[in-house]
Structures are given as C-alpha cells and as structure tokens.
Amino acid sequence: MSVSHPIAAKIIALIQQERMPVGTHLGAQKLADRLQVSRSPVNEALKAMLESGIVTRAENRGYFLAVDLSDSALDAELMAQLSGQDVLEQVYFDIADDLLRGDLPLQCTESLLRSRYKLTGAQLQILLARIANEGWAARTPGYGWAFSSMIxxxxxxxxxxxxxxxxxxxxxxxxxxxxxxxxxxxxxxxxxxxxxxxxxxxxxxxxxxxxxxxxxxxxxxxxxxxxxxxxxxxxxxxxxxxxxxxxxxxxxxxxxxxxxxxxxxxxxxxxxxxxxxxxxxxxxxxxxxxxxxxxxxxxxxxxxxxx
Missing domain, CATH: 1.20.120.530 (GntR ligand-binding domain-like)
Known part of the structure; x- marks a missing residue:
C-alpha cells in the first residue's frame, strides 16, 4: 500500500484512536468535523486512500475502511510514507511562494515541476490534483500545467x-x-x-x-x-x-x-x-x-x- 496526502495520516490516526473495524463507513463531512478542516482535503485524502487500497468506495454510499489499521497490523512501509507527509505539504507552499514571487512560470511541464521540487511522479500527481481541485491550476494538452494568472x-x-x-x-x-x-x-x-x-x-x-x-x-x-x-x-x-x-x-x-x-x-x-x-x-x-x-x-x- 502507498498513500501520500497531508490529511490521510490524520484520518488513519483517528481510525486507530477510535479502533474502527474493517467495513466502517468513513463519511467525509463527519471526518472534516472531527479534524476541523473543510470537506475538500478530506475527499482528496479518501481518494488517495482508495488508490492505496486502504478504503473501498460504494456507488452513492461513500467510502468504507477496507483494511485493519490497528498498530499491530499497519504496514511498516505505509507508516514510513505517512511520516513523510510534511514533504508534500512543504512543496505545496513552495509552489505557491514561487508563483507569487514570479520565480515559477505560469505555464510549465510536469517534468520541470518534478525536477524543481524533487518529487516522484506519483507525488507530483497527488500534489497537482490537490491544486487543480482548489482551482488555481489546470492541465494543458500533453504534460503541461497552467496556473491561474487571475489569482x-x-x-x-x-x-x-x-x-x-x-x-x-x-x-x-x-x-x-x-x-x-x-x-x-x-x-x-x-x-x-x-x-x-x-x-x-x-x-x-x-x-x-x-x-x-x-x-x-x-x-x-x-x-x-x-x-x-x-x-x-x-x-x-x-x-x-x-x-x-x-x-x-x-x-x-x-x-x-x-x-x-x-x-x-x-x-x-x-x-x-x-x-x-x-x-x-x-x-x-x-x-x-x-x-x-x-x-x-x-x-x-x-x-x-x-x-
């Protein structure tokens, strides 16, 4: 399993704290309320957890816990990845800083972003998905991205x-x-x-x-x-x-x-x-x-x- 999202670690910690069993429904609004964040980052985290196999998704029903996340059962590799969440969070703000200073062009390739911020392909996709969902970047034809000049x-x-x-x-x-x-x-x-x-x-x-x-x-x-x-x-x-x-x-x-x-x-x-x-x-x-x-x-x- 692998997951890279700043809220995912908090959701997993909450699951462990509450000792939620496999099959527990993970409502986005309920999680957002518990973590005191908006629903948007929670939904992004749940999508990342879905890709990693930690949760499943049922049509019109939402997300459900798919694996045992008790301390004894949690995958060591996953824990190592979760401990590095601050890296992606810092890069998110580095991109914002560089845009606001004019150090990053408003249109650039994924290759440039991956090289500049020393990210893996998977990390970059998760980061760009978050930024696109927030509305300040959009994919261009090929492997390019355009950041909003309006903001x-x-x-x-x-x-x-x-x-x-x-x-x-x-x-x-x-x-x-x-x-x-x-x-x-x-x-x-x-x-x-x-x-x-x-x-x-x-x-x-x-x-x-x-x-x-x-x-x-x-x-x-x-x-x-x-x-x-x-x-x-x-x-x-x-x-x-x-x-x-x-x-x-x-x-x-x-x-x-x-x-x-x-x-x-x-x-x-x-x-x-x-x-x-x-x-x-x-x-x-x-x-x-x-x-x-x-x-x-x-x-x-x-x-x-x-x-």
Missing part, C-alpha cells in the same frame, strides 16, 4: 474579499437562516483550540482550513444554495493568496475573538447584530492585505521588466 494579481485578491464582504453578512439575514447548536459548539471549540495554543502550533494549512470552515458553516446555515456555491468557489482559490499572511499570527488572536462574538450573537438569535459583526470582521481583514498586495505588485513589475 496572482493584486486586484483579484481585493475583489475576492469585497465579494465576501457583500455576500457573507447578507447570508446571516436570509429568511431561511438556521444554525444548529452543534455547529455553533463545533465552531467555538475550534476557536478555543487556537486561543489555547493552536495559533502558534497549527500549520498554515490548518489555520486556513479552520477559517474556511467557520465562514462556510455560517453560509451553509443560510439555506441559500447560491450563497453557498459562490463562497465555496471563492474559498477554493483564495488559499494561494491568503496563506502568506499567516506568517504574522498575532492577528489571529483578534480573529478568534471576532469569531466568538459572532457565534455568541447567533446563539442568542441576534442575527442583525451578528451580520454587522461579520461585516466589521471582514473589513478589518481587508485592511491587513497590504503586504500581499505589495508582493503581487512586485511580481507584476518583474513580469513587465521581462516582457
């Missing part, structure tokens, strides 16, 4: 946040808005985890997924599929733009406090006040985008010099 421009970054500023507060005022206590409790627990040390210890990917899950949970509660689909599409592509700001983690203390305020207002049914609080939260985020805008402007200037 490496300053205006696109600001426009994506202005779109969220227009839609997200409005979603809390939808007539069909209904958020469960379980959702509020899950979101609050995620914020408390950060306040209790997670701000310093979580990876940039975990911080991003926590934020995405918070905001998508509120949008999903609106019951409006148009709101949900739009925000999910924006969230897929904004990872590349937003994660760089995570290097300054001081602001996450303020973010957590703002998120907790919004949850408390929703818990009391004060949706209008919660909508206003969410608007202030997004406006404060917009003010902190100067560094990323400067970085993206630098790339544009570099490309103009090379033209």
């Amino acid at each position: 490496t421009t300053p205006d696109s970054l600001l426009q994506s946040y202005r779109l969220r500023l227009a839609l997200e507060p409005a979603a809390l005022l939808e007539p069909g808005f209904s958020i469960s206590q379980a959702t509020i409790d899950r979101c609050r627990a995620a914020e408390m985890h950060l306040l209790e040390g997670g701000i310093e210890t979580d990876t940039a990917d975990q911080l991003h997924d926590r934020g995405v899950r918070f905001h998508e949970s509120l949008i999903e509660a609106s019951g409006n599929p148009f709101f949900i689909e739009t925000i999910q599409r924006v969230n897929k592509v904004r990872r590349l733009l937003s994660y760089r700001s995570m290097r300054n983690r001081v602001r996450y203390l303020e973010h957590c406090e703002q998120h907790l305020e919004i949850l408390a207002l929703l818990e009391r049914g004060e949706n209008e006040q919660a909508s206003n609080a969410l608007r202030r939260h997004l406006q404060s985020t917009l003010k902190n985008l100067g560094n990323i805008r400067t970085l993206l402007s630098a790339r544009n200037a570099q490309e103009a010099d090379q033209a």
Whole structure:
C-alpha cells in the first residue's frame, strides 16, 4: 500500500484512536468535523486512500475502511510514507511562494515541476490534483500545467474579499437562516483550540482550513444554495493568496475573538447584530492585505521588466 496526502495520516490516526473495524463507513463531512478542516482535503485524502487500497468506495454510499489499521497490523512501509507527509505539504507552499514571487512560470511541464521540487511522479500527481481541485491550476494538452494568472494579481485578491464582504453578512439575514447548536459548539471549540495554543502550533494549512470552515458553516446555515456555491468557489482559490499572511499570527488572536462574538450573537438569535459583526470582521481583514498586495505588485513589475 502507498498513500501520500497531508490529511490521510490524520484520518488513519483517528481510525486507530477510535479502533474502527474493517467495513466502517468513513463519511467525509463527519471526518472534516472531527479534524476541523473543510470537506475538500478530506475527499482528496479518501481518494488517495482508495488508490492505496486502504478504503473501498460504494456507488452513492461513500467510502468504507477496507483494511485493519490497528498498530499491530499497519504496514511498516505505509507508516514510513505517512511520516513523510510534511514533504508534500512543504512543496505545496513552495509552489505557491514561487508563483507569487514570479520565480515559477505560469505555464510549465510536469517534468520541470518534478525536477524543481524533487518529487516522484506519483507525488507530483497527488500534489497537482490537490491544486487543480482548489482551482488555481489546470492541465494543458500533453504534460503541461497552467496556473491561474487571475489569482496572482493584486486586484483579484481585493475583489475576492469585497465579494465576501457583500455576500457573507447578507447570508446571516436570509429568511431561511438556521444554525444548529452543534455547529455553533463545533465552531467555538475550534476557536478555543487556537486561543489555547493552536495559533502558534497549527500549520498554515490548518489555520486556513479552520477559517474556511467557520465562514462556510455560517453560509451553509443560510439555506441559500447560491450563497453557498459562490463562497465555496471563492474559498477554493483564495488559499494561494491568503496563506502568506499567516506568517504574522498575532492577528489571529483578534480573529478568534471576532469569531466568538459572532457565534455568541447567533446563539442568542441576534442575527442583525451578528451580520454587522461579520461585516466589521471582514473589513478589518481587508485592511491587513497590504503586504500581499505589495508582493503581487512586485511580481507584476518583474513580469513587465521581462516582457
């Protein structure tokens, strides 16, 4: 068996912790909730586990555990591969860094990527599948890939946040808005985890997924599929733009406090006040985008010099 995905190791650890027997149904949303990430990386991990034979998939039923993953039964080779998950995670961010700096062309071959980042063919395919699923790369004829130029421009970054500023507060005022206590409790627990040390210890990917899950949970509660689909599409592509700001983690203390305020207002049914609080939260985020805008402007200037 072989599997290379940053979330797969966490899913396997959870399976071991819960002592799940062969045949257990592995629901993507349930796993996402337990791991405090969005469904997208969980689905990608399950696909990687399917290719490795760890899980099976039944049409219209989902994924099921196919092998015994108890400590005594777990394949030593698989464990060795799982211990190297940080390699692919680091390369993911290296590619994003290189794109944002202009060090990687927006169109390149798989051979170039494999050589530049010292990946095996299988590792590269898993990495590119993740990036394509997030919406910032697409395959070109042959063995080439094209990265989106839209999300490496300053205006696109600001426009994506202005779109969220227009839609997200409005979603809390939808007539069909209904958020469960379980959702509020899950979101609050995620914020408390950060306040209790997670701000310093979580990876940039975990911080991003926590934020995405918070905001998508509120949008999903609106019951409006148009709101949900739009925000999910924006969230897929904004990872590349937003994660760089995570290097300054001081602001996450303020973010957590703002998120907790919004949850408390929703818990009391004060949706209008919660909508206003969410608007202030997004406006404060917009003010902190100067560094990323400067970085993206630098790339544009570099490309103009090379033209």
